[in-house]
Amino acid sequence: MLNTATKSEAPGTEQELTDGFHLVIDALKLNGINTIYGVPGIPITDLGRMMQAEGIRVLSFRHEQNAGYAASIAGYLTKKPGVCLTVSAPGFLNGLTALAHATTNCFPMILISGSSEREIVDLQQGDYEEMDQLAIAKPLCKAAFRVLHAADIGIGLARAIRAAVSGRPGGVYLDLPAKLFGQVMDAAAGAKSLVKVIDAAPAQIPAPSAVKRALDVLKGAKRPLIILGKGAAYAQADDDIRAFVEKSGAPFLQMSMAKGLLPDTHAQSAGAARSTVLKDADVVMLIGARLNWLLSHGKGKTWGDAPKKFIQIDIEPKEMDSNVEIVAPVVGDIGSCVSALLAGMGGSWSTAPADWLATVSKKRDENVAKMAPKLMNNASPMDYHGALGVLRTIVKERPDAIFVNEGANTLDLARGVIDMYKPRKRIDVGTWGVMGIGMGYSIAAAVETGNPVLAVEGDSAFGFSGMEVETICRYQLPICIVIFNNDGIYRGTDVNGASSDPATTVFVKGSRYDKMMEAFGGVGINATSPDELKRAVNAAMDSGKPTLINAVIDPAAGSESGRIGNLNPQSVLKKK
Ligand SMILES: Cc1ncc(C[n+]2csc(CCOP(=O)(O)OP(=O)(O)O)c2C)c(N)n1
Ligand SMILES: [Mg+2]
Numbered sequence: 416m417l418n419t420a421t422k423s424e425a426p427g428t429e430q431e432l433t434d435g436f437h438l439v440i441d442a443l444k445l446n447g448i449n450t451i452y453g454v455p456g457i458p459i460t461d462l463g464r465m466m467q468a469e470g471i472r473v474l475s476f477r478h479e480q481n482a483g484y485a486a487s488i489a490g491y492l493t494k495k496p497g498v499c500l501t502v503s504a505p506g507f508l509n510g511l512t513a514l515a516h517a518t519t520n521c522f523p524m525i526l527i528s529g530s531s532e533r534e535i536v537d538l539q540q541g542d543y544e545e546m547d548q549l550a551i552a553k554p555l556c557k558a559a560f561r562v563l564h565a566a567d568i569g570i571g572l573a574r575a576i577r578a579a580v581s582g583r584p585g586g587v588y589l590d591l592p593a594k595l596f597g598q599v600m601d602a603a604a605g606a607k608s609l610v611k612v613i614d615a616a617p618a619q620i621p622a623p624s625a626v627k628r629a630l631d632v633l634k635g636a637k638r639p640l641i642i643l644g645k646g647a648a649y650a651q652a653d654d655d656i657r658a659f660v661e662k663s664g665a666p667f668l669q670m671s672m673a674k675g676l677l678p679d680t681h682a683q684s685a686g687a688a689r690s691t692v693l694k695d696a697d698v699v700m701l702i703g704a705r706l707n708w709l710l711s712h713g714k715g716k717t718w719g720d721a722p723k724k725f726i727q728i729d730i731e732p733k734e735m736d737s738n739v740e741i742v743a744p745v746v747g748d749i750g751s752c753v754s755a756l757l758a759g760m761g762g763s764w765s766t767a768p769a770d771w772l773a774t775v776s777k778k779r780d781e782n783v784a785k786m787a788p789k790l791m792n793n794a795s796p797m798d799y800h801g802a803l804g805v806l807r808t809i810v811k812e813r814p815d816a817i818f819v820n821e822g823a824n825t826l827d828l829a830r831g832v833i834d835m836y837k838p839r840k841r842i843d844v845g846t847w848g849v850m851g852i853g854m855g856y857s858i859a860a861a862v863e864t865g866n867p868v869l870a871v872e873g874d875s876a877f878g879f880s881g882m883e884v885e886t887i888c889r890y891q892l893p894i895c896i897v898i899f900n901n902d903g904i905y906r907g908t909d910v911n912g913a914s915s916d917p918a919t920t921v922f923v924k925g926s927r928y929d930k931m932m933e934a935f936g937g938v939g940i941n942a943t944s945p946d947e948l949k950r951a952v953n954a955a956m957d958s959g960k961p962t963l964i965n966a967v968i969d970p971a972a973g974s975e976s977g978r979i980g981n982l983n984p985q986s987v988l989k990k991k
Contacts, residue, residue: 524586533592642701729746853877
């Protein structure tokens with residue numbers, strides 16, 4: 416039902432009218448966008464109210480960055496653009512980090528911001544929250560549009576949706592000046608101006624010759640390796656991906672957010688033998704994974720001396736040869752590519768050499784066995800492994816829960832220890848290793864999937880979005896937050912030798928983050944041992960009540976920058 420109002424033009428004549436507010440709402444609904452993440456204020460407060468009145472779910476956050484991260488991960492989880500709604504200048508800028516993050520991570524998202532009077536902004540006459548938002552957004556996202564006429568709202572949103580989800584997905588900025596909302600037009604003409612986007616992300620079928628070339632290279636491999644990235648998880652082609660990997664018989668590695676595409680406990684999983692497979696593989700097939708820093712750019716020590724051939728499957732042609740030569744590029748959407756590869760394998764594909772898989776499995780089993788006793792330690796205060804050991808079991812028992820993860824040690828160790836069993840259940844810091852996604856991701860994951868959420872957060876990481884615990888309590892979302900509280904960034908033991916100020920990486924000792932949750936009516940628990948942690952998390956996951964568990968971790972347990980300390984630049988001057 417379209418939004419209309421009736422207005423008497425002249426005695427005896429009645430004209431049905433609509434306006435910018437209602438056209439935005441109608442355009443969103445027509446395209447199946449039913450959830451908005453944002454923060455209200457001039458000029459979009461009434462828009463939010465009207466959206467709510469019209470049946471759109473509007474989740475109101477405490478800071479736009481968190482609403483933006485929520486929208487970005489909603490896009491990843493649903494393949495529809497997640498929408499973040501903000502006010503002008505400062506609200507827009509607060510949302511912009513998340514928009515850039517969405518673009519970097521290839522998540523479809525639309526940031527819709529209200530903006531000030533164009534005439535005043537362009538003459539730089541000092542309007543309320545004056546800023547040329549469109550110009551600022553442009554270099555940070557995939558596309559940016561501004562709508563000046565109510566009659567163009569339909570087409571503007573259609574362009575934004577297409578740009579966000581087609582090809583390689585990304586962030587799109589949509590600028591809606593304040594004046595637009597009040598613009599009135601004939602309701603019938605307004606209805607006609609709306610655009611329902613048909614086939615927003617058209618299939619991109621790979622060339623048969625590219626598929627054949629890739630299969631020929633794979634067939635010739637003695638030590639093949641398949642690497643699955645979050646692009647593969649995004650594709651929602653789970654059955655074909657699994658069938659392809661299994662038919663190939665090759666060991667596979669799953670990048671952080673691809674974990675669970677196949678269970679981490681799968682016989683071909685090389686997750687616990689990462690360094691061996693990267694060094695020794697002779698053919699590497701990347702599926703929706705980029706050769707960026709997370710894979711050491713495909714070269715150097717990590718990749719060893721053995722000559723390698725790379726096959727890459729990606730929707731973005733420019734991704735090919737970005738870091739090393741790709742001998743078999745396959746360009747297309749992951750679903751179409753994998754199904755073509757699977758079909759091309761035919762009925763008589765011979766699986767990867769058994770001795771290679773046996774070598775990899777042996778290494779993996781050794782590493783898993785080495786880790787096992789550490790995970791069972793019941794020390795108090797806890798170390799990372801003791802705490803993660805119990806969480807690992809809880810995730811195994813609750814494979815549908817969404818696992819959110821950020822921090823340094825808290826991230827790197829949890830990624831290694833906690834096996835995932837189903838696709839798109841692990842969401843984390845992504846390509847940038849950004850802190851601050853925690854609460855936004857948790858909220859969107861709960862809202863979009865209806866599943867319970869377990870967020871495991873470093874104490875520093877949590878601080879970036881911590882105020883959203885109020886949002887979680889307000890909407891009564893089934894989110895259990897576990898804070899690995901080691902009194903600081905990486906470790907809580909750093910000392911500043913120069914003054915009485917604390918070291919830059921340490922926080923107030925013995926903080927009780929659980930009290931923050933209690934302040935808003937949620938459940939807060941202080942857990943000092945793995946047993947206590949286990950009881951508290953299970954209770955939270957069973958109850959579905961917003962819960963925050965302050966897990967006390969030995970401040971000396973972590974290491975600088977977790978697993979990526981090697982990226983810290985070193986001073987050439989000797990330490991005194
Ligand atoms: C937006 C942003 N700011 C700063 C950083 C740098 N940084 C990386 S990890 C981290 C916090 C690590 O501490 P914590 O979350 O407590 O994890 P721990 O290693 O202590 O378990 C910070 C600040 C970042 N990655 N992103
Ligand atoms: Mg910490």
